[in-house]
Amino acid sequence: MSSTSAAAKRPGHRCRTALVLVAVAAAVAACGTSGAAPPGAEIVSRPTGAPNPSPGATQGAQVHGGAAAGLSADAPRPRASSDAAPTRAAGPPQQTITARDGTVLTATVVVPPVPGRYPLAVIPAAWGFPNTVFDVQAKELSARGYVVLTYNTRGFFSSGGTVDVSGPRDVSDVSDVISWALAHTPADPARVGVAGLSYGGGIALLAAAADARVRTVASLSGWTDFGYSLYAADTRHKAALDLLTSLLQKTGRSGADFTTFLDDYNGLRNMPSVLAWAKARSAGSLLDAVNRHHPAVFMAAAYGDNFFAPNPQIDFFTGLTGPKSLQLAPGDHGTNEIGGLLGIPNGEWSSAWDWFDRGLRPGSPSAAAHAPAAVRLTTDGGGVETYPTWAAATRSTTTLRLGPAPLGTGDLSPTAATGSWSTSIRSGTDTTANAGTVLITKALQGISHLPPTLRLDSVDRRDGAVWQAPPTPLPQRIRGIPTLRLSLTPNVDTGTVVAYLYATSPTGDSTLLSKAVHTYLGAKPGQPQAATLAFDPVATDVLTGCHLSLVIDTKDDLYLDMDRAGGTVAFGSPSAQPSQLSVPLG
Structure with missing residues (x-):
């Protein structure tokens, strides 16, 4: 069971098109203590005639009792x-x-x-x-x-x-x-x-x-x-x-x-x-x-x-x-x-x-208060939720298959077709889909709770493929780690694929939710292989009318890819083991 702050119930940021940054300035005043012992102190009283350890003693932990005081044998x-x-x-x-x-x-x-x-x-x-x-x-x-x-x-x-x-x-x-x-x-x-x-x-x-x-x-x-x-x-x-x-x-x-x-x-x-x-x-x-x-x-x-x-x-x-x-x-x-x-x-x-x-x-206010929840999540929208375990944040999972994408764009749905279809992209050329600038993009997202947007029509379909789910009729709470199972067929022995999960608004603006990567080494050209990609954790709400989108390309500045010149990689969805995205829902 989770508890959600009022902030989590605000109108959804996923469909917004403006990025608002809030700068917060704060002054910190330090105050000292005098007279009585400050918090945490225990006035030490010793028997008459007992030695009074000096703070400058040089006998190691023996000053405080050696092993009896908690010194482990391996220290x-x-x-x-x-x-x-x-x-x-x-x-x-x-x-x-x-x-x-x-x-x-x-x-x-x-x-x-x-x-x-x-x-x-x-x-x-x-x-x-x-x-x-x-x-x-x-x-x-x-x-x-x-x-x-x-x-x-x-x-x-x-x-x-x-x-x-x-x-x-x-x-x-x-x-x-x-x-x-x-x-x-x-x-x-x-x-x-x-x-x-x-x-x-x-x-x-x-x-x-x-x-x-x-x-x-x-x-x-x-x-x-x-x-x-x-x-x-x-x-x-x-x-x-x-x-x-x-x-x-x-x-x-x-x-x-x-x-x-x-x-x-x-x-x-x-x-x-x-x-x-x-x-x-x-x-x-x-x-x-x-x-x-x-x-x-x-x-x-x-x-x-x-x-x-x-x-x-x-x-x-x-x-x-x-x-x-x-x-x-x-x-x-x-x-x-x-x-x-x-x-x-x-x-x-x-x-x-x-x-x-x-x-x-032990005598502090924090020690006297109720124990905090084991898991505390701040969502992309700024809401705070608590759970007894990490697993409790995910209540169910929806599975979306990757459908045929003959022109580089396909359906992402529970009923998408499997079988002999195949979609191919070039290796080694980046697209407009990326994970952003290290230490900048995600930091701004943490402040504004509004990730930067991408237009999916800007993704060159020669170098990246796109799959889009239908608009959600109800708000969709994503909580957990999405995974992507892929069937891929390279024409060379090594290469890298990078997957990006987006939330796309009715106006077509897409905000990045998470990323995942996979490198294949020693592949047999022309032979399909299975790969499972684990995304970063997600705690976000996809609002009514918005939908999930998946982009796959072969390059991102975060990684040292293994793409080769002239390489291509094809994606398919065999009936026995369909290519599919598993989305954890809260």
Whole structure:
């Protein structure tokens, strides 16, 4: 059962033809505490004559009780740091933390001003960004009553070593940072959380699998399957690769293993080794370990994330057995969280910190309130819906067959003809159908709730084929992950097909709902093959009089396609296994 806000009942944006952008300016005021202990604090009282641990102690987690305090057996203690302990006097102090392999990490620590025992929040920096971009959120979280430690991941900025790409050294660094904080700050070893954005979000989930001390996790625009992000459907994702390499060149230092990975990935060589390397950096492959440790996990993602698609994150979330919360909203990679880093009130960060409070501050208002719904969806129209599970968002599925398209345009309906028909397009030439500009198109959609429009008559039918469903007589609520089963016949051994799902208004304007891709390798020219394409998740309403449209071409700037010169690909719909679009309905 879902609950829907009034915003979801507004007149449908799908049939609108004007794009309206709303700019929201917000001022953030910070307030301090004085006198009584701030939220989250527990005044520590010790027996007379008991030792009083100094914040500058250098005995690792033993200061707070060693293994008895929650140090897992697989988390060796870091070397002692010679730095002074963080002070409460002025501003977030800079620290250096020496990891177990001798690599020095640079960090910022914010400690509440009143003596006491506080929950700990560790925030690894995002890929290619310094930890200081989290200063606003660190201040916000500390004001709630947390010791907050943000740090530059190894290989970036002033931290030492080379970039480990969320590998075993990055994961052990989280444990070493936790141990350092327990030794040098008034952090409570029984109340430890790790949060991160993008790269840091992926590391946070991996840390929960490796270190039993991590009781709460928040992963925002993170990932759970690194291989899927880089090579889903046998397709190299150019946008994800560009993100990795461009930021690394500017702010980081690459290690030999990552250089080898990039060389193999670019050259499409040794892909089993590449995927094994990526799997070791994926929390999805460590789900059993996460469940054994039973942390409370919060995840936030954008439907249209062009770097870390949310599909495997949904699978990971579904497999979690502990407390969990998933939020999905329109947008692209990190675009829903960026405002919070700039000091603008932000729902994703607020939800993450409320989740921290539920798990790490038992007396907080968030802990006392009713538990949030497991799944929270913001629709393309701006409405908010909640569900007990991801599966509950989809109540039924409608199946639309691809019909004959002799001139490049065909019917999309439950009764479309199957059989011997075939429609062919050229490979390697783009059409006007595309997924937009990375980090721009979906970000604007997230703000305006009005995606950009396309005229289907602008799609060159030599390079793309179009199928259109009849107008819907009633509003159609699409909730879930659409899939497309295709029968395709190429005339060359390799190629790529890209599918776009649109909602088309009575005036002919089409707005992009989702995209999917598939690359065929080692095909036998002239022989049909089956392919199943999974779209990005969708939460939108197609209004009365509008209809679904499907466009298939062979090129998009998001991907490194495998199209060959002179290539063509034909689509058909054999009776035994029709080409069809499965649409999840809510």
